[in-house]
Amino acid sequence: MSQLYIASSITTFEEPPSAELFDDNVSVTQLYQHIMAFVFAVEEINENPYILPNVTLGCHIYNSHFTAGWTYHASVELLSGRGRLTPNYKCDGESTPVAAVGGPNSDLCLYMSAVLSMYKMPQLIYGSSPVTNSNIQGAFLHQMFPKGSHQYKGILQLLLHFRWIWIGVLFLEDDTGEMFVQNVLPMFAERGICVAFQETFPKLTFSSEFYETLEEYSKALDIIMESTANVVLVNGEIHTMMVMRAMLKLQGTDDIPMQSKTKVWVMTAQMDFASCSFVKYLDVQVFHGALSFAVHSKEIPGFQKFLQMRNPNLEVEDGFIRDFWEAAFECVFPHPSLEKAHNKCCTGEEKLEDLPASVFEMKTSSHSYAIYNALYALAHALNAMHHHTIKYRAMAEEEKWDFLSLHSWQLHKILRRVSFNNSVGGKVSLDQNGELITGFDIINWVVLPNESFIRVKVGAMDTQVASEEGFSLDYDAIVWPNRFNQSRPASLCNQNCHFGYSRAKKEGKPSCCYDCLPCSEGKISNKEDMDDCFQCPQDHYPNNAQDGCLPKKITFLSYGEPLGISLATFALSFSITTAWVLWIFVEHQDTPIVKANNRNLTYTLLISLLLSFFCALLFIGQPEKVTCLIRQIAFGMIFSLVVSCILAKTTLVTLAFMATRPGSKYRTWVGGKLSNSIILSCTLTQSAICCVWLATSPPFPDLDMHSMTTEILLECNEGSTVMFYCVLGFMSLLAFGSFIVAFLARKLPDSFNEAKFITFSMLVFCSVWLSFVPTYLSTKGKYMVAVEIFSILASGSGLLGCIFSPKCYVILLRPELNRRQVLIRRENQRIN
Incomplete structure (x- = not known):
């Protein structure tokens, strides 16, 4: 053990060596408890009738002085006999050691092991474990210290x-x-x-x-x-x-x-x-x-009382107590060879419990507890060997156990599996590697x-x-x-990255040093020091601080919101207006202006316009499976019917004026068959496209979680975008054809045709639907539906206003112009 530290001056060979054996003797007061724990354990084992009966343990305590030289010296002396140092020669048969307890420093244990391991002596280490380069040395070390x-x-x-x-x-x-x-x-x-x-x-x-x-x-x-x-x-x-x-x-x-x-x-x-x-x-x-x-340690029963009873005047065999006492209590024991000084004299009546813990502790330290258990481990190992020897020799009718003939290497296997409960109820066990469990x-x-x-x-x-x-x-x-200030200390290279930020490595710095960067749009971080921000679940969106996710609201273009109410109101208003225009035309069906350009075709156009305005209502409200299937198909079919009627009217106007020429072969084309053929062929073609759409990839209700940041859009998925644009494309083709025909017929006499109005109405119609495509693609959520409804209403109202408002004006406000004689006279004047 190390109780006294001998500090020697360095030898420079520039002056004669000092006559003193050493320069300074420094006592490490706390380590005196280790010696006391050792002595206490030996005395307690000797008083225990159940461990090593009729056998008394003795001990030698050597001071290593924290130096290699004194440790080697003590190790050799331990093998040579008490008081005499004769290397490799044992001349004292009554003080044969069977094991050594060493510590607390690893280097001192290593020095001790270098000598004692050659003699296969078990060594129990109660402090730091040495790093051995030799398997032979490690084989004889038993560590009272966990792995x-x-x-x-x-x-x-x-x-x-x-x-x-x-x-x-x-x-x-x-x-x-x-x-x-x-x-x-x-x-x-x-x-x-x-x-x-x-x-x-x-x-x-x-x-x-x-x-x-x-x-x-x-x-x-x-x-x-x-x-x-x-x-x-x-x-x-x-x-x-x-x-x-x-x-x-x-x-x-x-x-x-x-x-x-x-x-x-x-x-x-x-x-x-x-x-x-x-x-x-x-x-x-x-x-x-x-x-x-x-x-892990516990207080040893009776140990503090044992310490309190220590008295330097009575402990003759304790060669450490006086040095410790003088260092701990800052006093000097009287000695005849010393002159009287002003130093405080030691009486031996000083109390160890009065010393501060920075000088000496009364409570059992973990090292002292390890020494105590080391002595008991040796005692239990010797006791096990004792019983084994007596049992063996009883067969030969010789019960005497020759303790002095014991070989220390025999203890190793027993120490590797020793296990017992000490006096405080703690279990002490060593594993197969000689380490404390x-x-x-x-x-x-x-x-x-x-x-x-x-x-x-x-x-x-x-x-x-x-x-x-x-x-x-x-x-x-x-x-x-x-x-x-009693708050938990932080030990960081830099401050934590808070919620809403992620770590970014600093170049040339350890991984614990980093910058904090805010999460990119759409991502969050809800923990400190996150390496990366992450996306919220599809049905959630980041809050403003980007440190949490909020649930998205399910939304659709409903009748309960202002936009839905406005569009529905316009759709109903245009529907009523269209029905009123139809009623006017029916009431005045025998007038020239109504009979001109095929009266039945005009009725069909008005009815289809009425249906187109009603069709817009299918786009408002919560999407259902039926409405999703119907609304785009109805929109395509109805508007194809509207445009085909306009195409038929424009074609009939053009052929009618061409047929007025003498000997014209176009007279056979003028009539209801041509208009019906145009309407039927165009409608059937659009119907075929819609049927293919329904058969291959029909529309269905769907949740769009990505278009809007804070909302889940309940919408009708078109199923096949290609088929949707095919429907629009065919309708656009009809509209473009109607516009071209009407444009060519725009200079025909106003009294007999409506080509100018149709031209202007188709210009409005085409403008609306040409602007629809980019607008539709650039909007998100329910506003895409609103754009389509607006396009339906705008194009339908454009057709209704451009084609029928002039006729309604004449019928209602200028009835005198709606007579055959007036129309003939005006035409003759234009010809002349």
């Missing part, structure tokens, strides 16, 4: 839980630190955690180098404290805390107190609070609110005003289940550093 990967998965869960994705890293510059950087940090990167900086702890060897080494790291400390990363992961060991305190003290100034720049320190379970004389008075407030992992506690450090601190358990991690399920945390119990 390291479990802890790092727990740290990863902690970082992800608080969304700390921008962190700093401090690690030791040794094999364990190198393994941490190579194996653990890439695992963090895979889960989206970026490292703002990586800095190493100085490796201290000589006391004269201490402050010089720390000053070399002043630049690194500037990086740490000025970094935007508010969380720093510290992968260190038990002595790391002393180095951290010294480093942070150098960084703090009177103008800028350290508390104003402190970080949330996340520390690994290998670390623990440790202090010595030269950092004893340094402020511990910088660790207020820190989080650390610790191997247990979980971790998550500890929150709360520093008190008197420079003491308490460790508050705020979470746990069960390593026997999946990391996500085994991780638990009491968020409300956590105390954060004072600078964060």
